[in-house]
Amino acid sequence: MLFNLKIFAKENNFAKKQNSLLIKFFTNENNLKQDYINYLKENSILPNNSMLKSFLDKEKNEIEFFNHTGKPDFFFLKKVFPNNKFNVDIFRETLSKIIISLHEKEIENVQIEIPEYEIFNDFFDDEIYYYQTFHEGILLGNYSFDKYKTNKKKIKTLNVNLNGKNLPFVNKAKASSEKLMHGVFLARDLSNEPAITLTPLELVKRIKKLLPKAGITVTALNKTEMKKRKMNSLLAVAEGSENSPYLIKMHYKPKTKAKKKIALVGKGVTYDSGGYSLKPTDAMLEMKGDMSGAATVVGIIYSAALNNLPVEIIGIVPAVENMISGNAYKPGDVISTASGKTIEVKNTDAEGRLILADALEFACKEKPTEIIDFATLTGAIVISLGEFIAGIFTKNNSIAEKLSNSGDKTFELVWRMPFMDEFKKQLDSDIADISNLGPRWGGAITAAKFLEQFVDDKIPYAHVDLAGPSLKHKFRSYTEKYNTGFGVRLMFDYLKNL
Numbered sequence: 001m002l003f004n005l006k007i008f009a010k011e012n013n014f015a016k017k018q019n020s021l022l023i024k025f026f027t028n029e030n031n032l033k034q035d036y037i038n039y040l041k042e043n044s045i046l047p048n049n050s051m052l053k054s055f056l057d058k059e060k061n062e063i064e065f066f067n068h069t070g071k072p073d074f075f076f077l078k079k080v081f082p083n084n085k086f087n088v089d090i091f092r093e094t095l096s097k098i099i100i101s102l103h104e105k106e107i108e109n110v111q112i113e114i115p116e117y118e119i120f121n122d123f124f125d126d127e128i129y130y131y132q133t134f135h136e137g138i139l140l141g142n143y144s145f146d147k148y149k150t151n152k153k154k155i156k157t158l159n160v161n162l163n164g165k166n167l168p169f170v171n172k173a174k175a176s177s178e179k180l181m182h183g184v185f186l187a188r189d190l191s192n193e194p195a196i197t198l199t200p201l202e203l204v205k206r207i208k209k210l211l212p213k214a215g216i217t218v219t220a221l222n223k224t225e226m227k228k229r230k231m232n233s234l235l236a237v238a239e240g241s242e243n244s245p246y247l248i249k250m251h252y253k254p255k256t257k258a259k260k261k262i263a264l265v266g267k268g269v270t271y272d273s274g275g276y277s278l279k280p281t282d283a284m285l286e287m288k289g290d291m292s293g294a295a296t297v298v299g300i301i302y303s304a305a306l307n308n309l310p311v312e313i314i315g316i317v318p319a320v321e322n323m324i325s326g327n328a329y330k331p332g333d334v335i336s337t338a339s340g341k342t343i344e345v346k347n348t349d350a351e352g353r354l355i356l357a358d359a360l361e362f363a364c365k366e367k368p369t370e371i372i373d374f375a376t377l378t379g380a381i382v383i384s385l386g387e388f389i390a391g392i393f394t395k396n397n398s399i400a401e402k403l404s405n406s407g408d409k410t411f412e413l414v415w416r417m418p419f420m421d422e423f424k425k426q427l428d429s430d431i432a433d434i435s436n437l438g439p440r441w442g443g444a445i446t447a448a449k450f451l452e453q454f455v456d457d458k459i460p461y462a463h464v465d466l467a468g469p470s471l472k473h474k475f476r477s478y479t480e481k482y483n484t485g486f487g488v489r490l491m492f493d494y495l496k497n498l
Contacts, residue, residue: 002103002142003158007135009170014161015072015111022072023098023112025091027119029081032056036077044069055079062094074107082120089411089476092137097477099141102158114164127166129409131173134162136489139181140478145192176307180492183303186210187485190295191470195271195288199243200319203270203291207298207317211250214305221247231358233337234318237351240275240328241321247359250298250315252305258312260498263368264301264491265359267352267375268294268319275322275348276330289483290352292470293374294319296487303492311495314366318355322348334432337361339454344432352377353436353447357454370399370460373451374487380443381465384417387473390486391417393448394462402494403462412490414464417445424449 008014015022022043028035036055040047045067055063055077062078076098080090095112102110114134117127124130138160146152164170190198190206198206204220211218223244226235231247238245248268269290273279279287294317301315329335333345335354339361343354352375363371381391390407392414394400400416407414423445426438434453438446448463455461469486473479 001155002099002144004155005138005142006157006159007138007174008159008161009164009167009174010161011163011167012161013111013163014109014159017071017109019106019108020072021074021076021102021107021110023076023078023095023110025078025080025113025115027080027082027115029079029083032079043067072111080115082122086120086123087411088123088133088409092133092140092411093476093478095134095137096141099138099158100477108157108159110158110160112160112162114162114170116165128169128173128176131162131164131170132177135174135177136181137478139177143185143188143478143482145189145482148194179306180303180489182306183299183492184485184488186302187292187295187299187488188483190298191289191292191483191485193288195321198270198288198291200246200268200270200321201244203268203294203317203319204246204248207248207250211298211302211305214302215252216301216305217251219249221249226358229338229362230336231338231362232335233343234320234355234358236329236333236335236345237275237322237354238320240325241323243321245318245320247362248315248317248319250301250313250317252301252313252315254308254310254312256310258310260370261312261314261366261368262495262498263314263316263363263366263371264297265316265356265363265371265373266294266297267291267356267373267377268317269352269355270319270321272322272349272351273324275324275328275351277347277349278324279349286471289471290376291319292376292483292486293466295485296374296466296470296491299485299488300491300495303488304495307492309495311498313495314363314368316359316363318359320355322351337454341434341453342432344429344435346435346437350436350447353450356451360451360454364456364459368459370396370462371455372399372462372464372491374464374466376467376470377465378444378447378467380447382468384444385415385468387468387471388475388479389413389415390464390466390469391415391444392462392464393417393419393445394460395419396460396462399460399462402497403464403490406490406493406497410489410493412469412486414490417448419445419448421449424453
């Protein structure tokens with residue numbers, strides 16, 4: 001983490017302290033000039049014509065300046081108007097960017113003046129969640145993954161005060177957000193960990209060490225047990241590696257009676273070389289993050305348990321490495337699955353769907369009310385939707401609508417993709433029941449149709465391809481340097497509203 005953060009929601013004004021920053025949002029577009037002048041006068045600052053001109057410039061949204069006349073030492077002023085340019089991530093992103101920038105400054109205290117909820121209630125249907133976006137922004141901006149740096153600066157303490165009209169609600173938002181973000185940071189830490197240290201066995205160890213403390217039962221099937229269950233598709237992918245595969249099962253059962261039992265399945269390829277369908281070096285650099293779907297599932301179930309969500313959750317993670325050796329599976333092989341279906345391997349770099357085939361079949365035996373899987377499955381989805389939107393594939397309108405609503409609310413954006421049965425024909429094989437690769441066009445759709453073949457058609461099912469937003473990208477300040485933990489906040493909201 002960048003700072004030892006201490007976050008408060010008090011009436012105190014931290015801007016009056018030494019080495020302070022005051023953050024103020026201006027929300028009245030029609031009275032902007034007068035509000036700005038009045039605010040400076042309230043803080044004993046003489047209006048400066050060049051600063052005023054800059055702040056009123058329609059192309060500029062914010063100004064930052066040093067205060068020579070007293071406390072606070074620094075001001076950050078931003079225009080945020082409730083108009084058609086507003087989005088629900090603006091406070092989260094603004095505060096994240098500020099926290100990151102403070103790492104190089106001598107600021108010890110931050111006062112954040114939260115605008116009244118009533119100004120933005122057309123965009124937020126929940127006042128507590130409105131305040132939560134401020135708290136999440138601070139925490140997301142504070143995240144770093146620097147455990148392997150040897151020349152680290154001493155972590156400084158940063159005191160942050162969130163001052164809003166409804167402080168009891170601000171405090172409730174803070175309490176809920178802190179528990180939720182534990183799951184986000186767990187997912188981020190796992191997906192940012194280098195493959196040399198996070199092997200399938202190490203993933204098992206870390207999950208078993210942490211999750212039972214939150215009341216989650218964890219078991220792991222080893223290679224011998226998977227052979228007994230005829231999980232040959234999962235095992236085939238693992239054969240090229242010296243590191244043994246595991247099928248991890250996490251079970252969270254709430255203290256109150258659960259109305260739903262959800263199975264979440266996450267692709268856990270802790271490193272993907274592509275196998276004999278070898279990736280180029282540049283593509284391999286990101287492949288420590290090919291278990292981001294698994295990291296998301298671990299983070300979701302951890303956050304759900306910490307917040308005592310009244311939903312029973314089964315988390316399934318097939319954990320493997322996809323490597324090359326004399327034992328590795330090859331293009332042209334035919335492999336069988338626990339379901340009995342056979343697969344012609346046309347590309348060993350389409351390995352995620354092979355391990356998920358057995359994991360999904362395993363999840364069906366848990367008799368859940370619905371199954372949702374998460375996987376960095378295809379580059380095709382990134383071509384379709386860009387780096388910051390995940391694709392949803394489902395025939396179930398209710399799941400699609402609820403996931404989309406939660407995505408809009410949390411700004412972990414998702415988009416429903418075509419999922420017609422006609423695409424399944426593109427996976428036909430002359431020598432097996434199905435091929436693991438379709439034609440070039442519509443690759444994300446054919447991958448999803450492949451997975452569907454291993455799910456009981458009586459169980460509502462959705463596949464989430466998060467190959468874009470789970471890996472680091474420049475869409476937001478809090479996603480720029482490190483893999484993102486995408487999907488934890490999205491699914492927490494989805495589960496909370498079931």
